[in-house]
Amino acid sequence: MNSRLTRKLYSLLGEFKTFSHFSVDRLSTRDATNMPFMIWPNGSPCLIGNLYMQSLLSRKGRGKQGLSRKGQKGGSMGEYASKLSQLLRKCYRDSLDPITLQDGKFTDYIDEIRKETSSFNPAVTKKSETSVVATGKVWLDFLGFVGRLYGIPNFVSPEGSIRAREEKYVAASRNGRNIYRTYLTHHSFGESHREHRRNPITKEQIQQLKAAIRKDKSPAFVKVRRACMIELFSDTGGRRTEVANLKVDDVLRALEMEHPVLRLDTLKQAEGAERYVPVFSTALKKLKQYIEVERRKIMRTVYKGVKDHGYFFVSATTGRPLTSGAISNEINHLRKVAGIESQVCAHMFRHAFITNLFIRFIKRHQLTNEDDFRRALLDSQTFLAEVISWTGHLTSQSAEYYINLAFRDLAGYTETVSSVHLVMAMDKYFSEENELLALLEEGMPVTEYIQRLKVLQKMANKDFEIARQRESSLTRT
Known part of the structure; x- marks a missing residue:
């Protein structure tokens, strides 16, 4: 049982194509090379996790072809899979389907990852506060997808089962124009704080x-x-x-x-x-x-x-x-x-x-x-x-x-x-x-x-x- 709770919950598919659309009696595919494939801790495929991964193929990243899938860890999509794995592991442990998750349990899970200690030094926490919030944002994004898939568009909302709210921020493009973007946040994340950035090495x-x-x-x-x-x-x-x-x-x-x-x-x-x-x-x-x-x-x-x-x-x-x-x-x-x-x-x-x-x-x-x-x-x-x-x-x-x-x-x-x-x-x-x-x-x-x-x-x-x-x-x- 212990190995089930510690095994890696995703692997990269390597060279791979997935369905894109069907038009004029012709099936079209799209490149999905290196896309993460999600599993549950018992080794069985995680259908909801893999549907979410496929939805990320259409998400815009910093490049023209969407989120990066480069490298041995799968790039940006691999980061999504790694953070999602932490939520799936807890849902499996507690025998919960993601669609049944309630706000109190979500808060408990955030507190869990906030209190996790480093394997190298038990005196310090495993994640910084920035990392906790980044992980939580992926969870909210995934749960929002789950709600829409089940026909519950307000599953993640101020009055939903997961009480998250949408916040706006302004980002400047390279040509100097303001770009207005939004993200989901949750009361368990605590007060907004400036993201810590590493200093240059001396x-x-x-x-x-x-x-x-x-x-x-x-x-x-x-x-x-x-x-x-x-x-x-x-x-x-x-x-x-x-x-x-x-x-x-x-x-x-x-x-x-x-x-x-x-x-x-x-x-x-x-x-x-x-x-x-x-x-x-x-x-x-x-x-x-x-x-x-x-x-x-x-x-x-x-x-x-x-x-x-x-x-x-x-x-x-x-x-x-x-x-x-x-x-x-x-x-x-x-x-x-x-x-x-x-x-x-x-x-x-x-x-x-x-x-x-x-x-x-x-x-x-x-x-x-x-x-x-x-x-x-x-x-x-x-x-x-x-x-x-x-x-x-x-x-x-x-x-x-x-x-x-x-x-x-x-x-x-x-x-x-x-x-x-x-x-x-x-x-x-x-x-x-x-x-x-x-x-x-x-x-x-x-x-x-x-x-x-x-x-x-x-x-x-x-x-x-x-x-x-x-x-x-x-x-x-």
């Missing part, structure tokens, strides 16, 4: 993580793999799954380019969306070594006789592609080894990457306040297009968030070079040089230090020249 924290790689007692393969993770998160601003989806061929193609750019899948947009992010030669050198030495050895040893899947990050024990969850665990492990008590996670690298782009734009145009910056953004579509092309997504709301972060971090920030590309290349060089000095202090032979420093300087000079050419090209256009 340069000091990145250096601490790198030092943790060196002092941790892990195999050489794992150390090199972790170093590559830090490089990619720092230099590309990629999301976890985007970095997990990186292929060996993507790196090899970048190595052949005069002005290297790295292809990344772009999540939270249309299926198949991708972007190309400029990458430094110093970083590519590390990625190339990992491919040709550490990764090749693992694949030949533990993946022998099986066709190479081509993913860049692989497991040290199985050779299979590393999941986004495993990457998060790696960063968290390094945080603990480094003794960093504050939060550090993969997505904080992305915040730092985008914030630094905004900081450099501010310094480049000698802007002194946030209003000047907003006006400059309206007059500089080239900059916004560049940021979006590198990050894969930037709404007006998130732009506002990074404007605030950039001015907050600007105090004491000195900049004498106008080129965004060149500043990033210089920051990269000094970061690598500091890491070499740390290795020297930790016992690296002087001859090896000198040799690696010369290689670093050669690669950095190449990056500087590429940055100058990029800046010159942008100036001409």
Whole structure:
């Protein structure tokens, strides 16, 4: 019985098509690849859950093709399935059909997930208040669907069995126009509160993580793999799954380019969306070594006789592609080894990457306040297009968030070079040089230090020249 209450309640269907419509004696289907398939804890299919999942296929997401289903967890639809699973599990435990759920029981369920403790530290709660509310909103959305399916449109309403109310908010589009949207809320969610957003990771924290790689007692393969993770998160601003989806061929193609750019899948947009992010030669050198030495050895040893899947990050024990969850665990492990008590996670690298782009734009145009910056953004579509092309997504709301972060971090920030590309290349060089000095202090032979420093300087000079050419090209256009 215990396994029934803990088993995962959804799986991804892989390549799959579902019914769309029937017209002129012809059946039409629609793509439903990677759509979650819901089950009850006893393993039987959950009809109502799967009908809800199918309804989400028509829901608009950030891309033109609806909610994302990308990645090993099913993207945005996978998040819906994960949150819905928590409600289905409780309904199964209490022998309740979702249509029979009452407001008091819904409130009890919200209180349950609010009080759940972390499996790693029973002294802290498993979910933040933001996560509790986000889960509850999915439950309300699902129950509203259930009510409509049973012909009870007011099942979720101020006077319904589930006493939820609709609230409106205003969101600004990229062209500056206001978009009016609504969402369901419930009294058990408590008072409205500002959503907590992670801060960007600091340069000091990145250096601490790198030092943790060196002092941790892990195999050489794992150390090199972790170093590559830090490089990619720092230099590309990629999301976890985007970095997990990186292929060996993507790196090899970048190595052949005069002005290297790295292809990344772009999540939270249309299926198949991708972007190309400029990458430094110093970083590519590390990625190339990992491919040709550490990764090749693992694949030949533990993946022998099986066709190479081509993913860049692989497991040290199985050779299979590393999941986004495993990457998060790696960063968290390094945080603990480094003794960093504050939060550090993969997505904080992305915040730092985008914030630094905004900081450099501010310094480049000698802007002194946030209003000047907003006006400059309206007059500089080239900059916004560049940021979006590198990050894969930037709404007006998130732009506002990074404007605030950039001015907050600007105090004491000195900049004498106008080129965004060149500043990033210089920051990269000094970061690598500091890491070499740390290795020297930790016992690296002087001859090896000198040799690696010369290689670093050669690669950095190449990056500087590429940055100058990029800046010159942008100036001409």
